[in-house]
Amino acid sequence: MAEMLLQVENLKSVYKTRFNERIVAVDDVSFNLENGKCLGIAGESGSGKSTLAMSIMGYYHPPLFYESGAIYISGIDIAKLPYNQLREKILGKEIAYIPQAAMNALNPTQKIINLVADVMKEHVKGITINEIKKIAEERFETLNLPKDVLQRYPIELSGGMKQRTVIAISTILNPKILVADEPTSALDVTSQKIVIKLLKDLLKRGFIKAMIFITHELPLLYNIADEIIVMYAGEVVESGKAEEIIFDPIHPYSHGLMNSIIVPEKGIKGKKLAVIPGAPPNLKLKLEGCRFFERCQFAKDECKNGRIDIKCANERNYRCVFGVEELKEMYEDDKKPATT
Numbered sequence: 437m438a439e440m441l442l443q444v445e446n447l448k449s450v451y452k453t454r455f456n457e458r459i460v461a462v463d464d465v466s467f468n469l470e471n472g473k474c475l476g477i478a479g480e481s482g483s484g485k486s487t488l489a490m491s492i493m494g495y496y497h498p499p500l501f502y503e504s505g506a507i508y509i510s511g512i513d514i515a516k517l518p519y520n521q522l523r524e525k526i527l528g529k530e531i532a533y534i535p536q537a538a539m540n541a542l543n544p545t546q547k548i549i550n551l552v553a554d555v556m557k558e559h560v561k562g563i564t565i566n567e568i569k570k571i572a573e574e575r576f577e578t579l580n581l582p583k584d585v586l587q588r589y590p591i592e593l594s595g596g597m598k599q600r601t602v603i604a605i606s607t608i609l610n611p612k613i614l615v616a617d618e619p620t621s622a623l624d625v626t627s628q629k630i631v632i633k634l635l636k637d638l639l640k641r642g643f644i645k646a647m648i649f650i651t652h653e654l655p656l657l658y659n660i661a662d663e664i665i666v667m668y669a670g671e672v673v674e675s676g677k678a679e680e681i682i683f684d685p686i687h688p689y690s691h692g693l694m695n696s697i698i699v700p701e702k703g704i705k706g707k708k709l710a711v712i713p714g715a716p717p718n719l720k721l722k723l724e725g726c727r728f729f730e731r732c733q734f735a736k737d738e739c740k741n742g743r744i745d746i747k748c749a750n751e752r753n754y755r756c757v758f759g760v761e762e763l764k765e766m767y768e769d770d771k772k773p774a775t776t
C-alpha cells in the first residue's frame with residue numbers, strides 16, 4: 437500500500453475577529469497525500485485554500501485558530517503540537533510552505549545567496565557560508581537555474597525567475613512535502629509552464645516526496661496534479677483523480693469552474709466562456725444546506741436545508757443531494773437548445 441505522508445481528518449479552522457465574529461474558513465476538510473503524488477486544491481477566491489494551507493503547516497496564530505480535527509505528518513498530529521516542537525521537528529524538514537505571493541516578499545536588500553543562507557542556518561547547525569554556496573550552486577545547476585542568480589538581488593530578476601528562485605530556496609533542505617500556494621498566479625503563460633516543470637522536476641528527482649499545488653484555475657491542474665480537491669466556501673465539494681474531475685466533473689460547482697475556462701489548457705478543448713453567476717455565502721453566518729445553493733442552476737428545495745454529506749461514487753467524493761446519473765442528465769439537458 438502507498439505510504440501516506442499527510443492525513444488531514446475533519447479539520448476545522450476559524451478566524452475570530454475583534455468583534456467576536458467567527459469565520460469558519462476551513463470546515464470539516466479531510467484528505468490524504470501519498471508519497472510521490474501531487475494533490476491539487478482548486479476553488480474561487482475566498483474558498484479557504486490559503487487557510488487550509490496555513491492550517492496544515494500548523495500556522496495557528498491569531499486571528500486564525502484550530503477548532504477540531506487532526507493533521508497527521510509522519511504519524512504526529514501536528515495540530516496539537518506546541519509551536520516550538522513544530523518548528524524543531526516538522527517545519528522545513530517534513531513540510532515546507534511557499535505562501536501566496538511569496539516572490540514579492542523577498543527581502544530586497546539581500547542577495548539571493550544570503551536568503552538561501554538564512555534558510556539553511558536555521559536548520560543546519562554550524563554550516564559555513566562556503567558549504568551553503570556549494571550546496572546552493574549544485575542545486576541551482578541541477579534545476580537548470582543560472583548560478584549567477586545567487587549573487588543577484590531579487591529586484592534584478594524577472595517574475596518567473598523570482599518564483600523559480602523562491603521554489604529552489606524553499607526546497608533546498610529537501611522537505612518531504614511542499615505546499616505551493618498559487619505559485620503561478622501572477623505569471624504569464626510561458627513562465628507558468630516553466631514553474632510547473634520545475635515543480636514536477638523536484639518531485640521526479642526526489643528532492644521532495646509529495647506536493648500540494650493550490651490554484652483558482654482548475655484546468656491548470658491537468659498538467660501537474662494526480663488528485664484534486666475542489667473547495668467551495670470552506671468545504672470540499674468534490675475530490676478524486678485529476679483527469680476525472682477535469683474531464684467529467686460531478687459537482688455543479690466543479691462543472692461551473694470547468695465551463696469558465698478562459699485560456700484552454702493543452703489537451704483540454706476550449707469551451708464557451710461563462711462565469712458562475714453570484715457570489716459565495718458569507719462565512720460569518722451559520723450555513724445550512726448546500727453552500728452552493730444560491731448559485732446552482734439545478735438547485736431544488738431539498739438542497740436548502742440540513743447537512744449535505746459527502747457521497748462516494750467510484751472513488752469520487754462529492755457533496756450534493758443528487759445522484760451522479762441524475763446530475764449527468766441535468767448537464768446533458770442543459771446543453772440542448774431551448775425548443776420554444
Ligand SMILES: Nc1ncnc2c1ncn2[C@@H]1O[C@H](COP(=O)(O)OP(=O)(O)OP(=O)(O)O)[C@@H](O)[C@H]1O
Pocket residue numbers: 451453459461479480481482483484485486487488499536652719
Ligand atoms: N486574517 C483574516 N481575518 C479574518 N478573515 C479572514 C482572514 N484571512 C482570510 N479570511 C477569510 O477566510 C476565508 C478564506 O480565505 P482564504 O484566504 O483562505 O481564501 P483563498 O481560497 O485562499 O482565496 P484567494 O484565492 O483569494 O487566495 C475568506 O472568507 C476570507 O475573507
Ligand SMILES: [Mg+2]
Pocket residue numbers: 485486487536617
Ligand atoms: Mg489564497
